[in-house]
Amino acid sequence: MKTLSKKIVLLGNEGVGKTSLVKRYVHSIFNDEYLTTIGIKISKKIVVVEDVEVNLMIWDIAGNMMNQTLYNNYLQGAHGVLLVADVLRAETYQNIIKERDTHLSVDFGNTHTFVLLNKSDLLVNQPEVNLADFSYDFLTSAKNGDNVEDVFRCLAEKILSTSRL
């Protein structure tokens, strides 16, 4: 089987659940405690897309690096970007959208990007949150695992389909 390596970067404010999404996807675990990431953590997971084995190299970038455009160097060579927001904190959504429109689409126009609203499990008692206010690709929960596999699989498929063209 053919093997390819693809780089995926997670971006978003502190505490939106980037590390939790990676841990859920790679190790199938979730932790309620919050330990903010320091710098960048790289994890790996292999997905098979049709006849290709894809090594997903997943770069989890600390939320505090978003404020300083420090992460610019580390987006180099990214095939896909996951922009993550906390569904209960609208400002985290505004921030990633701003980041996407002013920065990503300018400097990294060819990179596939998904917008994720995370912590969907917390929506049950929140009637005032109106999902129609957001434009997003996936509603995820690192806690119960909803849509997490799908996000990475879809991104891998999307990356592969364009690299085949």
Added chain:
Amino acid sequence: MTTSRTHIETIASLKAQITALEKKNKLLKKNLEHNKINLKKRQNSLVNQTIEEQHAKLMKYNKELEQFTYVATHDLKSPLANIQGYLDLIEIDLVNPSPDVLDSMKWLKYSVAEARNVISELTNALKARNNKEELLKPINLEDLVEGILSGMRAKILDSKIVFICDFTEINEFMYYPVALRSILQNIISNAIQYSSTVPFPEIKITTNNAVNEVLISVEDNGVGIDLETNESKVFGLFKRIQNDESGSGIGMYIVNKLLENYGGKLLLKSELGKGSIFTVVIPVEKV
């Protein structure tokens, strides 16, 4: 007739002289041999004396280091317990604290807890010196490094250093957690110290999986070290390459001692102005 007789006498006397000379020669040779042996004996005893002296010195240093560690850990225990106690009190008394204050409280407590952890680990390490097998345990490097970095969080944020951790090649193996923690903590603080002055400081921590060995590398893009003139200083006790900065320089000495005790070695690649790579090579059984 007389001449031939004289000749014979001369020959006899010469023979006698030769025999006498040969005897003398033998004696001299014997003496020489004897002197040589004596000299060797004396040299040996001198060497032995030096070795003994050095051994005694080392034992003394070792004992001192052990005592120092003991006293340091012991004396740190109660002030830390006090800090923890007062933190708890402050937390109870806080009225409507801002998120920033709460955050600081959280990290203060985390750091105190970390320091107490290190102390209890050190105490354990001292106890375990003669029985290290007891400590061989599965390591999860990601968790271990996360703990170390979180303990240094304030310093890291201040210095704007970007840490990149990549343990995708190997993350779990058997080793001595207490020792490994101390080894990496020392190498990482060293890297922070030497790279905090450059414009875009970056420290990469990565692993490599070799046959029966795990390599853990800490690579910085800091000031670097001129190995030709400074290599011995890097690992020496209380020696530092730059004299201007804080720190006792005991760190790398401890790293080497720990690796000596627990098995493993430290490799160093460095270039002035480009940065350094410290690689810990440890023999392992994979988990």
